[in-house]
Each structure stands twice: as C-alpha cells, then as structure tokens.
Amino acid sequence: MEKKDIIQSFKDSLFTGLIALALFGPIVGLRTVSKGEGLFITPQWGVVFLLVGLCILGRFLININSARRTEFKIFSTLSSKFSSITEDKAKHFAITGILFAVVFPFLPFTDRYFMDVAIMILTYIMLGWGLNIVVGLAGLLDLGYVAFYAVGAYSYALIATTFGWSFWICLPLAGVFAAFFGILLGFPVLRLRGDYLAIVTLGFGEIIRIILINWYEVTNGPDGITGIPRPSFFGLPFKRSPDEGETSFHLFFNLEYSTMHRIIFLYYLILVLALITNYFTLKIRKLPVGRAWEALREDEIACKSLGVNPTNTKLTAFAIGAMFGGFAGSFFATRQAFISPESFTFIESAIIVAIVVLGGMGSQTGVVLASIFLIGITEMFRDLEQFRMIAFGGAMVLIMVFKPKGILANRKPTILMHGDKK
Amino acid sequence: MEYFIQQLVNGITLGSIYGLIAIGYTMVYGIIGMINFAHGDIFMIGAFVALISFIIFGLTGVALPIILLLVLLIAMLFTACYGWTVEKLAYKPLRGSFRLAPLISALGMSIVLQNYVQVSQGARVKPMQPLFSGGLEFFKNSEFIVTVSYLQIFIVVLTVILMGIFTYLITKTDLGRAQRACEQDRTMTALLGINVDRTISITFIIGSSLASVAGMMFVLYYGVIDFYIGFLAGIKAFTAAVLGGIGSLPGAMLGGLLIGLIETFWAGYVSLEYKDVAAFSVLIVVLIFFPTGFLGKPDIEKV
Numbered sequence: 074m075e076k077k078d079i080i081q082s083f084k085d086s087l088f089t090g091l092i093a094l095a096l097f098g099p100i101v102g103l104r105t106v107s108k109g110e111g112l113f114i115t116p117q118w119g120v121v122f123l124l125v126g127l128c129i130l131g132r133f134l135i136n137i138n139s140a141r142r143t144e145f146k147i148f149s150t151l152s153s154k155f156s157s158i159t160e161d162k163a164k165h166f167a168i169t170g171i172l173f174a175v176v177f178p179f180l181p182f183t184d185r186y187f188m189d190v191a192i193m194i195l196t197y198i199m200l201g202w203g204l205n206i207v208v209g210l211a212g213l214l215d216l217g218y219v220a221f222y223a224v225g226a227y228s229y230a231l232i233a234t235t236f237g238w239s240f241w242i243c244l245p246l247a248g249v250f251a252a253f254f255g256i257l258l259g260f261p262v263l264r265l266r267g268d269y270l271a272i273v274t275l276g277f278g279e280i281i282r283i284i285l286i287n288w289y290e291v292t293n294g295p296d297g298i299t300g301i302p303r304p305s306f307f308g309l310p311f312k313r314s315p316d317e318g319e320t321s322f323h324l325f326f327n328l329e330y331s332t333m334h335r336i337i338f339l340y341y342l343i344l345v346l347a348l349i350t351n352y353f354t355l356k357i358r359k360l361p362v363g364r365a366w367e368a369l370r371e372d373e374i375a376c377k378s379l380g381v382n383p384t385n386t387k388l389t390a391f392a393i394g395a396m397f398g399g400f401a402g403s404f405f406a407t408r409q410a411f412i413s414p415e416s417f418t419f420i421e422s423a424i425i426v427a428i429v430v431l432g433g434m435g436s437q438t439g440v441v442l443a444s445i446f447l448i449g450i451t452e453m454f455r456d457l458e459q460f461r462m463i464a465f466g467g468a469m470v471l472i473m474v475f476k477p478k479g480i481l482a483n484r485k486p487t488i489l490m491h492g493d494k495k
Numbered sequence: 496m497e498y499f500i501q502q503l504v505n506g507i508t509l510g511s512i513y514g515l516i517a518i519g520y521t522m523v524y525g526i527i528g529m530i531n532f533a534h535g536d537i538f539m540i541g542a543f544v545a546l547i548s549f550i551i552f553g554l555t556g557v558a559l560p561i562i563l564l565l566v567l568l569i570a571m572l573f574t575a576c577y578g579w580t581v582e583k584l585a586y587k588p589l590r591g592s593f594r595l596a597p598l599i600s601a602l603g604m605s606i607v608l609q610n611y612v613q614v615s616q617g618a619r620v621k622p623m624q625p626l627f628s629g630g631l632e633f634f635k636n637s638e639f640i641v642t643v644s645y646l647q648i649f650i651v652v653l654t655v656i657l658m659g660i661f662t663y664l665i666t667k668t669d670l671g672r673a674q675r676a677c678e679q680d681r682t683m684t685a686l687l688g689i690n691v692d693r694t695i696s697i698t699f700i701i702g703s704s705l706a707s708v709a710g711m712m713f714v715l716y717y718g719v720i721d722f723y724i725g726f727l728a729g730i731k732a733f734t735a736a737v738l739g740g741i742g743s744l745p746g747a748m749l750g751g752l753l754i755g756l757i758e759t760f761w762a763g764y765v766s767l768e769y770k771d772v773a774a775f776s777v778l779i780v781v782l783i784f785f786p787t788g789f790l791g792k793p794d795i796e797k798v
Contacts, residue, residue: 092576092579092580095572095576096576096577099543099547099548099573100540100544100547100611100615100616101615103551104615104616104617105543105546105547105550105616105617105621106617107619107622112546112550112622112623114547114551212595214598214599261783262779262782264786265782265786268529268530268594268595268598269737271595271598272530272730272778273779275730276730276734276774276775276778276779277775279730279771279775280775280776283768283769284772287768423602423606426599426602427603430599460610460614462610463606463607463610463611463614465603465606466602466603466604466605466606466608467607468603469599469600469602469606470584470585470600470603470604470607473585473592473596473597473599473600474584474588474600477589477592477593477596
C-alpha cells in the first residue's frame with residue numbers, strides 16, 4: 074500500500090466522521106426530555122463523539138482492508154463452504170434435528186424456561202415454513218402474514234369460548250378461516266407486481282389489527298379475549314383436580330401432578346404441527362402446483378406463455394400459506410389462553426419475513442437455523458430490548474448487502490431439464 | 496355546508512404534508528424502481544430534527560419568521576444527510592440484485608431508524624407548545640364558524656412554493672434533465688457521461704429534504720410526535736404516490752391531496768376510529784382498478 078492511498082483513505086475517513094457527526098449530532102446529542110410543562114434539551118455529546126470516533130475508525134479499517142481485498146474474500150469462501158456442507162448433509166441434519174427435538178423435553182438440563190423458549194422457537198419455525206410457501210416458493214413478498222396468524226388466533230378463541238368446542242375441531246376451522254381470508258385478500262391483489270403486493274399485504278395486516286382494536290362487540294377491543302380453553306390430551310384435561318365425572322391426564326396415567334405435563338404436551342403439539350407443515354411443503358413441491366409456483370417465481374412471462382394461470386396459482390400458495398398461519402395462530406391462542414391485538418403488530422410480520430429471508434428463501438433448513446438464531450439471540454439479550462431491534466434491522470440490511478440470497482440459498486429449481494448440467 | 500368547507504380546509508392541509516412525503520417515494524421509484532420503505536422514517540427523523548431546533552431557537556427569542564426559516568433549512572440539511580447515508584449503506588450495494596432484495600434491506604433500515612430514535616430520544620411522545628395561534632374566521636353569522644388558522648395557510652403556501660421550486664428544478668435545470676434521463680435508461684445515461692450514482696444520491700437528498708419539511712409541518716400542526724409516526728405517515732404517503740401514479744411528480748401531489756381529503760372526510764362523516772382503514776382500502780381499490788394510478792404511465796413488461 075502506498076503512502077498516497079493511506080492519505081486518501083484518511084481523508085475519506087474524516088469525511089465519514091463529518092457525516093456521522095451530522096447524523097448523530099442532533100438526534101443522539103440533543104436528547105429532548107419532558108420536564109413539567111415543556112420539553113428541554115439534555116446534551117449527550119460524549120456518546121456522539123464515541124459514535125463518530127467509531128465511524129472514523131471503522132471506515133479507515135475498511136479502506137485499508139479493501140485496498141488489499143482480503144476481507145470479503147474470506148467472508149464469501151467461508152459462507153459458500155458453510156452452505157455446501159449443509160446442503161450435502163441436509164438430510165442427516167434434518168433427522169438429527171428432529172430426533173433432538175423429540176428427546177429435548179426429557180434431557181437433564183431442560184427446565185420450564187427452556188421449554189418455553191423452545192415452544193416459541195417452534196412457533197416461529199412453523200410460521201416461517203408457512204410463509205416460505207408464499208415467499209420462498211411462489212416468490213410473493215407478503216408483509217402482512219401476521220394478519221392470518223391473527224385471524225387464526227381470533228377465530229380459534231371466538232369459536233372455543235362461544236361454542237366450547239374442543240381444540241381438535243377448532244384448529245381446522247381456524248385454518249379454514251385464515252385460508253378464506255387469504256383468498257379474500259389474494260383474489261384482488263395477486264395480479265399486482267412484487268413490491269406493490271408487499272405494501273398492499275402490509276396495509277391488509279394493519280386493517281385487520283385496526284378492526285381487532287375497534288370492533289369491540291366481537292373482539293373485545295384492546296382488552297383482548299381471556300379464558301381461552303386449554304387443549305386436552307384426547308379428552309383428558311391437564312388439571313390438578315378435575316371436575317365431577319372427568320378424569321384428568323395425571324390420574325389416567327397414574328402420574329404425580331405437574332404443570333410440566335401441559336407444557337410438554339404443547340411442545341409436542343407445535344412440533345407435530347410444524348413437521349406437518351414441513352412435510353406438506355416438501356411433498357407439494359413435487360406436485361404440478363408446486364412446480365408452477367417455482368416456475369412463476371423464476372419467470373412469470375414464460376409461465377403465462379406456457380398456459381399457467383398466474384393469479385390462480387399464486388392464490389393457492391397464498392391460501393395454503395395463510396392456512397398454516399391460521400394453525401399457528403390457534404396454537405398461540407391455546408398456549409397463551411389470552412390474546413389481544415398487541416400480539417399481532419407489524420413487527421411480527423417483519424420478524425417472520427426476516428426468518429424466511431435470512432434462512433435463504435425456499436430453504437426449509439434455513440428457516441430452522443434462522444429461527445433458532447434470531448429468537449435465541451433475542452432471548453439472550455432480553456434486557457437490551459431496544460438495542461436488540463436495532464441489531465435485528467441491521468442484520469437484515471447486512472445480510473441483504475453481503476448475501477442477498479440468505480444463509481442457505483436454495484433457489485435451485487427442484488427439477489432441471491437435462492439433469493445435473495448447470 | 497360550513498362543516499364541509501372546514502373539512503375541506505383541513506384535508507388540503509393534511510394533503511400537503513402527505514404530498515411532500517409522497518414526492519420522495521415517487522422520485523426514488525421512478526429512478527431506481529424500488530419502494531424506499533425507510534422514507535417514512537426519514538420523515539420522522541425530519542420531524543425530530545425540527546422539534547429539537549424549535550426548542551433551541553425557542554429559547555433565544557428570535558422573531559418567528561426567522562425561526563421558521565432557520566428550522567426549515569436545518570431540518571432539510573440534517574435529514575438530507577440521513578437520506579444520503581441510507582442510500583449509500585443499504586441500497587447502493589444492491590443495485591442489480593434481485594427485485595425483493597432492496598425492499599427487504601429498506602425494511603431493515605426502517606426498523607433500525609425507528610429503534611435508533613427510540614433509544615436516543617426516548618419512547619414517550621414529545622409534545623411541543625404551539626408557535627402559531629389565531630386564524631381567519633369565515634361564516635361568522637352561521638352556527639358553525641369555519642376557521643382557517645395561520646398555520647394552515649403557512650403549510651399550504653410553503654408547499655406551493657416548494658412545489659414551484661421543485662418543478663423548476665426537474666423540468667428546467669441540467670440536474671433535472673439528468674434525473675429524467677436516468678429514469679428512462681440508466682445505462683445509456685451513463686454512456687453519455689452522466690454520473691448516475693451522483694444523480695441517484697441527489698434524488699435521495701431532494702426526497703429527504705422534502706420529507707423533512709413535511710416533518711416540520713407535522714410537528715407544528717399536531718404538536719405531538721413520537722418515533723412511530725413515520726410508519727403510518729409513510730404508508731399513507733406511499734398510497735398517495737400510487738394513487739397519483741407512481742413515478743409521476745404531479746401525480747404524487749395530487750395523490751397526497753386526495754388521501755388527505757379522503758382521510759379527513761372519512762374521519763368527519765363516517766367514523767374516526769376507522770380513518771386509517773380508509774387510506775388502506777383506497778390503496779387496495781385503486782391498485783385493482785387503476786394499477787398505474789391516475790397520472791401514471793402504463794407499465795409495459797419486456798421479456
């Protein structure tokens with residue numbers, strides 16, 4: 074590296090520092106604080122100088138590195154190795170993963186907290202797999218997926234509290250309702266181009282949330298629905314002291330009563346639901362409609378000229394994705410026993426989309442890895458709630474910039490003409 | 496009738512704010528074909544910069560018109576820096592990537608900006624003492640007195656002035672010509688010796704400064720802001736851009752006015768709770784019947 078280059082990159086870093094000062098100066102440096110009647114300014118110049126210093130240093134290091142062109146090479150070879158390893162052994166990984174998930178509740182270190190986190194991760198995995206049908210296979214960016222999750226949760230809650238039907242009747246009904254909403258929304262908007270679709274689905278998600286908040290007579294508004302029935306083990310409830318003429322789970326199997334029974338049951342419930350979603354996706358990819366989804370994702374015009382009806386094909390993807398969202402929603406409702414519009418904000422949609430995109434659109438294993446990564450990290454940094462979301466958004470940007478196809482890119486069509494030739 | 500006129504006045508004021516934000520969406524869409532999802536948050540940053548400078552200048556006791564001018568310039572300058580940086584960091588590396596990549600990157604940027612302001616400025620709403628008071632009153636002898644506040648006049652007049660400057664910039668100057676050339680064919684423009692990257696950067700700078708003006712108006716008009724205002728305002732402004740035909744500048748202004756009017760009339764005559772639903776429903780209906788908006792060019796797909 075020549076001296077000229079160093080001076081050049083030094084100047085460049087100073088310029089970066091100037092910009093950073095303009096960015097952080099007013100917003101970070103001058104914090105507005107309400108005191109009594111008015112707003113006052115509390116300066117925080119220390120933080121600003123720290124941030125600006127970091128920016129200058131970071132830029133300088135990047136400049137020096139990019140002159141040598143090493144850093145990015147390392148990054149890309151590492152990641153390509155990573156994806157080739159996992160793609161070869163995807164099957165082994167899947168089997169080990171499922172086995173681990175099955176024995177997980179009985180491992181010695183597993184406690185209540187681990188189970189709760191595991192249930193949450195599995196819920197997101199299921200949502201991710203459901204959305205993967207829409208985003209990964211059919212290539213439709215849906216930013217309002219949480220709407221179907223909400224529809225599923227609310228229809229389960231309303232049916233179960235009004236008619237008192239069991240979980241196993243309400244679950245499919247909730248899925249049907251969610252799929253119906255998917256068709257209702259999809260029918261008019263699916264002929265739109267990708268980015269319009271994203272915004273319209275986002276708007277739809279917000280409409281559902283606003284309706285949930287304001288339609289007080291049915292949804293009980295912002296207070297939400299309480300007392301949603303818990304699921305039972307094929308008719309055996311998880312209660313310490315069952316009602317007259319009823320046998321509860323621990324009495325039937327002659328076990329000591331423990332709240333863990335219900336948690337473990339919920340865990341297996343969501344595990345089975347998620348695996349059904351996965352199995353369904355893997356199978357439907359091999360059917361004509363699954364092939365049509367992938368073909369549409371790759372080239373819509375070619376599909377049209379070959380006689381594929383794009384709107385109907387997209388509609389099936391949308392409805393099926395919505396149905397799985399509805400299943401996950403009813404599981405959420407029965408686990409929490411309480412739902413309110415608070416749980417169905419836009420940020421949930423963003424998290425699910427991030428899981429799918431981060432994992433590599435279309436990759437089932439990627440969704441699992443991304444869910445564990447994102448939710449696990451979130452749990453670890455629970456105390457740093459706000460910084461967590463900055464890191465989350467930043468990760469989305471960084472992954473798009475450095476690896477636009479996700480951790481495990483799987484955009485390979487399931488079948489190619491002329492076999493394995495590239 | 497008086498009530499109708501009052502709603503009309505309120506709607507036009509609100510529409511001016513949406514229109515100014517919508518220009519940013521439509522310009523960026525026109526030039527690089529992406530929805531700048533973080534634009535609503537740029538508007539929010541503009542509102543915060545304006546609020547902070549209002550507090551600082553409010554303590555000095557300078558005359559009101561000078562304060563307004565200074566705050567306007569400061570907000571535009573600092574917010575433009577944000578627009579420029581966001582483009583450099585999150586969108587420029589993705590040029591030529593697949594269609595959804597910049598959109599997802601923008602989504603991430605929007606989350607970052609929102610939480611960044613939440614962390615640095617606090618999550619609570621920020622109220623500001625009103626700077627303007629009074630207004631003109633009409634129909635004084637009827638039951639309902641129509642009030643046009645000086646603030647509303649200020650907002651509409653400022654919007655008209657900015658639109659005038661902006662239209663001149665786009666239609667008459669070299670910069671505007673370069674911009675329109677980039678919209679039509681980026682490769683050809685580059686071959687003819689125009690710095691495409693620079694032109695795109697300037698587009699972001701202009702869009703962000705206009706959004707910051709909207710932010711300043713928002714602070715003055717509502718008197719309360721928080722870190723979350725960018726989300727709804729952004730979506731409504733995007734709706735406005737689509738309504739007028741995305742990529743068309745007069746369309747953005749027209750769409751902004753329409754959305755402002757629809758929202759105010761909906762809130763005034765139908766129901767206050769569902770006023771946000773109105774904007775989204777309009778978006779869906781417009782996209783179904785006029786996918787190209789009112790003033791947009793038809794979108795021809797090339798193989």
